[in-house]
Amino acid sequence: DDDGEFQSKFGSSDSGDDEYLGSAKDIAIEESTRKIFVSDSERDSISVFDSSENFVTSFDSFDGNDDFQNPSGLIVDNDNDMLYVVDSGNDRIVVFELVTGITCPSGTVESVDGICYVKKFGTSGSDEGEFDDPIGIAFDETNDLLYVSDTDNNRIQIFNIISGTTCPVGTQEIVDGVCFVEEFGEVGSGDGEFDSPMGIAFDAVNGLLFVADSDNDRIQAFNVDVEPPSLAPTPPVNLDAAPVSASSIILTWDEPDLAQGVPDITGYKIEYKFGTGNYIVITQNTGSKSTSFIHKGLNSENTYSYRVYAINSEGTSASSSIVSEKPRHTTTPAALTANAISPNQIKLTWLPPSETFGQEISGYEIKREVISGVYDTVGSVDDDVTTFVVSNLETDKTYTFAVSAFIGYGSTQESESASATPRDDSVDTSQEPVTSTEVEIGISTPPIKLTATVVSATQINLSWSPPVDDGNSAITGYKIQVKKDNGEFSTLVADSESTTRTYSHKNLNTNSKYTYKVFAINAAGTSEASNEFSATPKANTVQISPIGKLTIDEGKLLSFSVKLVDSSVKDVVFSLEKNPEGSKIISNTGMFSWTPSAGDGGKTHVFDVVAKKDGNTDKKEITIIVNDVMNEPVAEPEPTDEPEVLGIAPFVDESKDPQSYVDRYNNEKTYKDWFDKTYPEYE
Structure with a gap:
C-alpha cells in the first residue's frame, strides 16, 4: 500500500507448479486488463497472471519454432497493446500484440491465447540496431520511442516505432515499423559513460530517462529531447x-x-x-x-x-x-x-x-x-x-x-x-x-566461405562472404541452419533481416559437434545452401600437461617437448613468459631448449609456458634448478682442454618431437650402431 506494507505474493518455487518462477527477471503490466507479465530466465519463458494474481498461461516460443533464450526486460505500450520482450540470449527484441479473445490479427502468429507474435529485430553485434546481451527496456508512449540498454556494448539505443513502413528523416529502418534514431554512451566511469547498464525507466512527466549503471554502482538520469513535427509529405x-x-x-x-x-x-x-x-x-x-x-x-x-x-x-x-x-x-x-x-x-x-x-x-x-x-x-x-x-x-x-x-x-x-x-x-x-531499367531478377547464388570458430566452451562464431551473384536483387538477410552431432539440420535463424555476415551461436553443449550452412535471401527468394562447416566447443581445447620441477647442471643443455593433455589438438602456438635469458621454445612444436651459463649456477628459475589456440589459452608454471658445479682441487693441474659443451646433434630437426629419435635409438639396431659410431661424443 502507500505505506509500503506487504500486501500479497504470487508465483511458486516448486518447479512442478504452473506458476513456478525459477528466475524472475522483470515485470510489466497491461493497463486495460491489469494482466501481469513476468520474464523467467530459468525456463526461458514469459508467465502471465491476471489482476487477481492468478496464473493464466505461459509461453516460451513464437512464430512457429522460435524460442526465447534468457528473456529479461519487459515493457507494454498501452496505447497500442504491444508487449516488447528483451530476448537477451538471442541479442534481439521480440514484439507481441495483446488481444482480447483468441483470434490474432492478420499478419501475426498466435503464441498462446491473447498473445500474437508480430516481429523481432536485432542480431549480435555492435552496429546500429545490433545488440550484445541487452537487458533493460523502456517506452515513451507520447513519442513512440523505445529505449534499450545494450549492456555489453555499454550504450543505450533509441528506436522510433512507426505505424507505416517509411522511417522519418534522419532515422534508419531496422525492420518494417522500427527505425533506429540514435545511441549514446560508451564504456567508462565519467558522466554519460557506462559499465554494464541494465535496468532503465522513462519518466514521461519530466522527460527523463533513468539508467541503472550497474558496475559503476550508480543511477544516471538523462534529459531526452523530442524532435519537432515532421514536414515530410503524406502518402500518395x-x-x-x-x-x-x-x-x-x-x-x-x-x-x-x-x-x-x-x-x-x-x-x-x-x-x-x-x-x-x-x-x-x-x-x-x-x-x-x-x-x-x-x-x-x-x-x-x-x-x-x-x-x-x-x-x-x-x-x-x-x-x-x-x-x-x-x-x-x-x-x-x-x-x-x-x-x-x-x-x-x-x-x-x-x-x-x-x-x-x-x-x-x-x-x-x-x-x-x-x-x-x-x-x-x-x-x-x-x-x-x-x-x-x-x-x-x-x-x-x-x-x-x-x-x-x-x-x-x-x-x-x-x-x-x-x-x-x-x-x-x-x-x-x-x-x-x-x-525502370529492364532487369530480370532471380534467386542469388549461395553465400561462400562459411567458417565456424570456437570461442568458448559454449559458443561458436560464424562468418561468411556474400554471394558472387545477387540475382539483380539486393540481399536482405540470411537463413542459418545447424545440426548437432549426427542429427538433422534445423533452422537456427529463418531470416536475419540484416546484411550482417556474422552470427554468434551461444549456450551450446560442450564436446558436441555443430555443423552449419547459410542461405542468402533476396526479393526473389532463398538461395541454395553455402558450404557446410563444423566446430566442436570444448571445456578447454588447449591444456598443457604438468611439467613440474627440473634440475640441470650449469653449462649443460636442457631440452624437452611441451605436451598437451589432448594430443589430437593441432595448430597450437607456444610461447614463454618471464623466462631466463637464452631459453627458447619453438612456437609450432613446443620444443624447449636452454643451456644455463656459469652465472646461473645455484639459482632457481620460475617462469611460464603458454599455449594458445582459437582464443583459448593455457599457462603452466615451470621451475628449473641449476646446479653449481664445483671442481675438485688439485695440487698442480695438468693443462687440459676445456670440455666441450655439446649442443644438439647437427642432423636433428628441432621441429620434430625429440622422443622420435630416442625411440629409433632404442628400437632400431642399425640406427643405434650408426649413431654410436658417428657421434661417440654423445655416449
Missing part, C-alpha cells in the same frame, strides 16, 4: 497498376494534398515485391513530379505488388496503399489517363497495345462516352502519337474517354476508360512516365 493516393505487356506494368497515382507549410513534392520512391519476398526498391527517388511509372523486365508468371512514397525537401512519406498486378499482353491501348489541363480542356495519354498479331498500327481513334458503353468519336491521331487534347468542354463537368487502335483493315476494342473534370484552376501538370 489512388495508386493503380495495369499491364502494358507480358514483361511490363505501369503504375499511376495522385499527388497527395499537402498541409500548409509542407514543401512541394520533388520525387517518388517506388518499391515492389513478388511472392512472399521482402519489398525492394526500384528507384530510391524518381527526381520527377511525374505520377506514373513503367516497370520493365518482369516475368509474366509472377504477380507483383507495389507501394509508392512521396518525397520532399524534408523527408519521405509513409507508403501508399498496395496494389498488385500480373504482366500480360494487351490487345487494346493501355494505361489511358485523363488530366484536366485548363477550365475547358482534358489531355489524354496512353500506350500502344503490345499484341497486334503481326498487324501494323496505323493510328488511334479517340472516343467520348455518351452513356455507359456507348461512345462518340471526337478525334484521331497517327500511329506515332499517343496523346490527344479534347477542347471546348464545360467547366466542372466530368467527362469519360476511351481509345481504340486502327490495325490492318479494322480497329481494336476500346481501352479501359479514364475520366477527368475541368476546373477553373486546372493547369497542365502531366509528365511522361518514368521508366
Whole structure:
C-alpha cells in the first residue's frame, strides 16, 4: 500500500507448479486488463497472471519454432497493446500484440491465447540496431520511442516505432515499423559513460530517462529531447497498376494534398515485391513530379505488388496503399489517363497495345462516352502519337474517354476508360512516365566461405562472404541452419533481416559437434545452401600437461617437448613468459631448449609456458634448478682442454618431437650402431 506494507505474493518455487518462477527477471503490466507479465530466465519463458494474481498461461516460443533464450526486460505500450520482450540470449527484441479473445490479427502468429507474435529485430553485434546481451527496456508512449540498454556494448539505443513502413528523416529502418534514431554512451566511469547498464525507466512527466549503471554502482538520469513535427509529405493516393505487356506494368497515382507549410513534392520512391519476398526498391527517388511509372523486365508468371512514397525537401512519406498486378499482353491501348489541363480542356495519354498479331498500327481513334458503353468519336491521331487534347468542354463537368487502335483493315476494342473534370484552376501538370531499367531478377547464388570458430566452451562464431551473384536483387538477410552431432539440420535463424555476415551461436553443449550452412535471401527468394562447416566447443581445447620441477647442471643443455593433455589438438602456438635469458621454445612444436651459463649456477628459475589456440589459452608454471658445479682441487693441474659443451646433434630437426629419435635409438639396431659410431661424443 502507500505505506509500503506487504500486501500479497504470487508465483511458486516448486518447479512442478504452473506458476513456478525459477528466475524472475522483470515485470510489466497491461493497463486495460491489469494482466501481469513476468520474464523467467530459468525456463526461458514469459508467465502471465491476471489482476487477481492468478496464473493464466505461459509461453516460451513464437512464430512457429522460435524460442526465447534468457528473456529479461519487459515493457507494454498501452496505447497500442504491444508487449516488447528483451530476448537477451538471442541479442534481439521480440514484439507481441495483446488481444482480447483468441483470434490474432492478420499478419501475426498466435503464441498462446491473447498473445500474437508480430516481429523481432536485432542480431549480435555492435552496429546500429545490433545488440550484445541487452537487458533493460523502456517506452515513451507520447513519442513512440523505445529505449534499450545494450549492456555489453555499454550504450543505450533509441528506436522510433512507426505505424507505416517509411522511417522519418534522419532515422534508419531496422525492420518494417522500427527505425533506429540514435545511441549514446560508451564504456567508462565519467558522466554519460557506462559499465554494464541494465535496468532503465522513462519518466514521461519530466522527460527523463533513468539508467541503472550497474558496475559503476550508480543511477544516471538523462534529459531526452523530442524532435519537432515532421514536414515530410503524406502518402500518395489512388495508386493503380495495369499491364502494358507480358514483361511490363505501369503504375499511376495522385499527388497527395499537402498541409500548409509542407514543401512541394520533388520525387517518388517506388518499391515492389513478388511472392512472399521482402519489398525492394526500384528507384530510391524518381527526381520527377511525374505520377506514373513503367516497370520493365518482369516475368509474366509472377504477380507483383507495389507501394509508392512521396518525397520532399524534408523527408519521405509513409507508403501508399498496395496494389498488385500480373504482366500480360494487351490487345487494346493501355494505361489511358485523363488530366484536366485548363477550365475547358482534358489531355489524354496512353500506350500502344503490345499484341497486334503481326498487324501494323496505323493510328488511334479517340472516343467520348455518351452513356455507359456507348461512345462518340471526337478525334484521331497517327500511329506515332499517343496523346490527344479534347477542347471546348464545360467547366466542372466530368467527362469519360476511351481509345481504340486502327490495325490492318479494322480497329481494336476500346481501352479501359479514364475520366477527368475541368476546373477553373486546372493547369497542365502531366509528365511522361518514368521508366525502370529492364532487369530480370532471380534467386542469388549461395553465400561462400562459411567458417565456424570456437570461442568458448559454449559458443561458436560464424562468418561468411556474400554471394558472387545477387540475382539483380539486393540481399536482405540470411537463413542459418545447424545440426548437432549426427542429427538433422534445423533452422537456427529463418531470416536475419540484416546484411550482417556474422552470427554468434551461444549456450551450446560442450564436446558436441555443430555443423552449419547459410542461405542468402533476396526479393526473389532463398538461395541454395553455402558450404557446410563444423566446430566442436570444448571445456578447454588447449591444456598443457604438468611439467613440474627440473634440475640441470650449469653449462649443460636442457631440452624437452611441451605436451598437451589432448594430443589430437593441432595448430597450437607456444610461447614463454618471464623466462631466463637464452631459453627458447619453438612456437609450432613446443620444443624447449636452454643451456644455463656459469652465472646461473645455484639459482632457481620460475617462469611460464603458454599455449594458445582459437582464443583459448593455457599457462603452466615451470621451475628449473641449476646446479653449481664445483671442481675438485688439485695440487698442480695438468693443462687440459676445456670440455666441450655439446649442443644438439647437427642432423636433428628441432621441429620434430625429440622422443622420435630416442625411440629409433632404442628400437632400431642399425640406427643405434650408426649413431654410436658417428657421434661417440654423445655416449
